[in-house]
Amino acid sequence: MYKIEAATRLADRVYEYWIRAPQVAEHARAGQFVILRLHEEGERIPLTISAVRGDAVRVIFMTVGKTTEELATLRAGDSISDVVGPLGKPSEIDNYGTCCIIGGGVGIASTPLIAKELKSAGNHVIGIIGARSADLLILEDEMREICDELHITTDDGSKGVHGFAADVLKKLLAERKIDRVWIIGPAIMMKVTAGATVPYGVKTYVSLNPIMVDGTGMCGSCRVTVGGETKFACVDGPEFDAHQVDFAELMQRQRIYTGQEKASLERFAE
Template structure:
């Protein structure tokens, strides 16, 4: 083993989606819902943020989609291999309390964050409703785990291949019409969080989203993770990553996420050669 952080297990969950358990006692022992870590694979690797999806004993679970050079490279590593740096847990934990009825919504690979949030809400005494959605059934992850944690679980797929044919926002809208929901968490692609949180705004339900801007250091030093919340500039890595959804400027977030698209494409092409 070359580096300190051993990969205990590596599995492919869906097309381009991988689940890794990494031996990282300092992260695993302190990890709370909503937090993330930053990994660097080797001396020449870039730093990338990954959401903490679960913690067990001395190991932490990350679930990621291959979207560029570093995630593609990470996905080539096997159980028994190792990575150089695992920094974390980073970011502020989710604001868990006993609110009453809470809904945790995950879209696509964003579902990775939902079990930890749902489990902590459940432990705090809430009635927890899960809604997990994906483009199609084969991209749906962690269904069994969420079913075990949540009091109720709803599934949606864009193409109708599993569960409700439609979007998580459709189910959430119906639930809000039928009953009182006290808090909502939404984790997924920026556009999905924008659309889904627009459903809770008219009902005045406090809603948290976990923002995923470009990050470099993850400690508030570089400014690359700037987001606009309530007209103020915040750093997602230290002020978030969770923010009040109804205050977030999602268009600004999506624009900033695209800043390095051409450089990322070049880096990936070089890696793939």
């Protein structure tokens, strides 16, 4: 069993859990994830490793369905049946020069670990974090501490730039040389934001979030198309070259079980 050491509500429907998982914590690198199963009959869900502290890893999640709703009922001291990881390939960290790391919504959860490793590798790190509104913005202080500069956007203008991360990125690209870009957030946000770097030919990574089951390349549920080739996000990714990703297919496959997910959540709520 894996003990929850701390459980905090960060924003509406967004929670931060520190889970004691020594073997995961020892090997975790930026860009990797874990698969959790709350109990024996539980569904398996992938969550990014957002930070590591001693023997514990941090995951941040939004309640979007039955399992995340159930997870949100757990408190510090409670335990989770399985935490498998670290899974997936780590981010391609190197000394590139100037790197921009962008998080949208709960996708901001992935940014501190990547920013930290990029900073340690000697890069000038620019962070852009965005949310629908100020109250949904997470990890601002942490990202401000890690990054050399931090830009904030909100869709409604309640904090920072009124607009999207793509707007800030376009401005930065027009003003100076950026060598690598990471974007993590909802699929549509990653697609639109990655479009900004195409004219500049800047290598851009996105962290894909398809449906996953086993997380070991066996079940095929996380199949994505990148550069015309079939890839499995759990073992070949989750980070891929943003300019090669078939986002339309990703978004279509993310919706496959919408009906079943809704029915399962309704049963849980009864």
